[in-house]
Amino acid sequence: MEKILRVGCGAGFSGDRLDAAEPVVDALVAAGGPAVLIFETLAERTLALAQLARRVDADTGFEPLLDELLAPVLGKCLANGVRVVSNFGAANPMAAAKLIHRMAAAQGLRRPRVAVVLGDDLLAEGISLPTPETAMHGLVSANAYLGAEAIADALRAGADIVVCGRVADPSLVLGPALAHFGWSLTDWDRLAGATMAGHLLECGAQVSGGYYADPGFKDVPDMAHIGYPIAEIHADGSCVIGKPAGSGGRIDEHSVKEQLLYELHDPGAYVTPDVVADITSARVTELGPDRVRLSGVRGHARPATLKVHLCHQNGWLAEGEISYAGARAEARARLAADILRERLAGLGTLRVDLIGVMSVLADDGGRTLHSVQPGSARDVRLRVALNHEQRESAQRLTREVTALYTCGPAGGGGVRTNLRPRLGLHSVAVARERVRARHVFVEA
Amino acid sequence: MLTVPLYRIAHGRTGDKGDRSNISVIAWRPEFWPALVEQVNEAVVTELFATRRPITVQRYLLPHLHAVNVVLDGILDGGVTSALNLDSHGKSLCFLLLDLPVRVPEEWAPLLIGPDDTPAASANDRIPFHDAGRNG
Numbered sequence: 001m002e003k004i005l006r007v008g009c010g011a012g013f014s015g016d017r018l019d020a021a022e023p024v025v026d027a028l029v030a031a032g033g034p035a036v037l038i039f040e041t042l043a044e045r046t047l048a049l050a051q052l053a054r055r056v057d058a059d060t061g062f063e064p065l066l067d068e069l070l071a072p073v074l075g076k077c078l079a080n081g082v083r084v085v086s087n088f089g090a091a092n093p094m095a096a097a098k099l100i101h102r103m104a105a106a107q108g109l110r111r112p113r114v115a116v117v118l119g120d121d122l123l124a125e126g127i128s129l130p131t132p133e134t135a136m137h138g139l140v141s142a143n144a145y146l147g148a149e150a151i152a153d154a155l156r157a158g159a160d161i162v163v164c165g166r167v168a169d170p171s172l173v174l175g176p177a178l179a180h181f182g183w184s185l186t187d188w189d190r191l192a193g194a195t196m197a198g199h200l201l202e203c204g205a206q207v208s209g210g211y212y213a214d215p216g217f218k219d220v221p222d223m224a225h226i227g228y229p230i231a232e233i234h235a236d237g238s239c240v241i242g243k244p245a246g247s248g249g250r251i252d253e254h255s256v257k258e259q260l261l262y263e264l265h266d267p268g269a270y271v272t273p274d275v276v277a278d279i280t281s282a283r284v285t286e287l288g289p290d291r292v293r294l295s296g297v298r299g300h301a302r303p304a305t306l307k308v309h310l311c312h313q314n315g316w317l318a319e320g321e322i323s324y325a326g327a328r329a330e331a332r333a334r335l336a337a338d339i340l341r342e343r344l345a346g347l348g349t350l351r352v353d354l355i356g357v358m359s360v361l362a363d364d365g366g367r368t369l370h371s372v373q374p375g376s377a378r379d380v381r382l383r384v385a386l387n388h389e390q391r392e393s394a395q396r397l398t399r400e401v402t403a404l405y406t407c408g409p410a411g412g413g414g415v416r417t418n419l420r421p422r423l424g425l426h427s428v429a430v431a432r433e434r435v436r437a438r439h440v441f442v443e444a
Numbered sequence: 445m446l447t448v449p450l451y452r453i454a455h456g457r458t459g460d461k462g463d464r465s466n467i468s469v470i471a472w473r474p475e476f477w478p479a480l481v482e483q484v485n486e487a488v489v490t491e492l493f494a495t496r497r498p499i500t501v502q503r504y505l506l507p508h509l510h511a512v513n514v515v516l517d518g519i520l521d522g523g524v525t526s527a528l529n530l531d532s533h534g535k536s537l538c539f540l541l542l543d544l545p546v547r548v549p550e551e552w553a554p555l556l557i558g559p560d561d562t563p564a565a566s567a568n569d570r571i572p573f574h575d576a577g578r579n580g
Contacts, residue, residue, distance in 0.1 A: 212457070214455075217455070258455065261456075261457075261470070264466060265466055265513075266504060280508070360529060360531035362529075363521060364528045367497075368496070383530065387528065423525060425523075
């Protein structure tokens with residue numbers, strides 16, 4: 001058995017660059033040896049949006065850009081034994097698997113062995129839940145975060161492509177590592193090491209210079225062609241993070257540390273369905289240009305429960321914006337805000353942003369903005385937003401902002417409004433024995 | 445001693461889960477790490493983010509990584525599912541923390557990262573929380 005498993009990342013979220021995967025696959029093929037390509041495309045709310053899409057059209061509900069993401073690399077992966085593991089199945093992994101078969105046929109490729117991981121969709125499985133009453137109203141989806149085991153089983157059974165719905169993001173990497181190295185499911189340190197490799201990969205370019213650059217302080221070369229990461233996973237669970245030769249971006253001690261701590265709370269207890277990872281003794285070491293080792297990750301026994309996300313319909317978000325420029329722009333924007341506060345009184349919290357003065361760092365309640373002394377900013381975009389249970393009430397905001405054209409302060413221009421439904425999110429825990437994670441092969 | 449913005453000795457990024465935000469603060473050099481331990485503490489962070497009313501502020505130290513992880517609960521107005529903020533994830537919040545004034549020995553001057561771009565008198569000066577740590 002080859003000592004190293006290479007896992008490359010082709011996407012870090014739904015909406016990521018569509019041309020990122022091909023250089024990664026080329027690098028995996030050039031390196032030779034066992035290799036896997038992952039796409040992580042399923043954020044917290046993405047699955048609920050997919051579930052809503054599936055209700056409208058039973059053949060949808062998977063990653064909308066699946067074709068664009070996978071088509072450019074499918075032939076190369078199948079021809080070179082680069083296996084694909086992804087959560088792009090979202091709310092309908094069976095339909096995604098069938099699309100992959102159609103893609104392969106359309107390109108004249110050999111018929112791929114496509115496995116689907118099932119068991120995460122607890123509504124489809126008919127599993128009752130300890131659901132908070134607030135989440136029951138308009139419940140859209142209830143999905144358990146599955147672990148790496150079913151992915152590993154599918155790969156061991158010979159899958160070229162493993163299509164998942166909701167699995168823990170790092171499990172997309174741990175699954176292939178389990179299948180490759182044959183680790184015991186209680187080999188906590190190794191499981192934790194590969195889990196943190198997955199954590200470093202799961203956001204794509206965020207470990208290789210994306211979400212990092214800060215000119216003059218943190219310079220990153222050629223961000224227009226940033227290279228997506230490849231982890232070389234070793235038999236001891238440690239990994240080396242790199243990227244395709246000649247690609248843009250930067251992988252160094254600092255970019256890796258930032259991603260290691262991203263969305264992490266207690267560094268001694270990063271909880272996944274597979275293991276509780278502990279990075280308090282971990283080391284990050286630069287081995288060379290764009291090559292960084294992560295070692296010393298420890299693991300503790302996995303939790304007895306799985307996290308379940310419940311998504312429910314949660315009213316409407318209304319937003320409106322208008323710009324003021326030149327002399328007294330800030331004063332005119334503040335006057336416009338006062339007019340809207342009066343016109344929309346009684347509809348609940350109205351958030352006010354003075355973009356160019358104070359916006360994203362401020363709280364919804366207006367305390368931060370209130371603490372800012374009025375000044376003389378000369379280019380200000382007023383933004384207002386509110387949530388409301390009823391569409392018609394939320395829509396009053398968009399109408400009032402539009403009416404500022406004729407009823408508001410002088411020189412107001414560039415109104416944009418937006419009205420859209422919101423999804424609420426609750427987490428509950430269920431005993432892992434109640435969830436039946438499994439894989440099935442899907443024919444064309 | 446010199447007073448410089450935190451971003452001249454450390455870098456970091458924000459992550460979110462629900463209504464909870466974590467901000468990593470990572471020393472640019474191992475010798476800067478004790479200044480983070482001393483000065484990027486829970487009391488300072490709580491004050492800096494006061495208008496966003498965190499329920500709890502907890503700091504974790506990572507001595508091997510020369511990093512601090514600050515976890516702020518309840519500062520995202522409900523997070524991506526209900527916040528009215530344009531940046532409902534709070535991705536920009538690390539730059540509020542990285543503005544924190546810190547005191548460093550004068551001999552660190554040649555080691556500090558980036559140019560001295562501290563605004564002498566700018567629009568930011570009317571934003572009180574930019575001054576929150578400056579006197580402290």
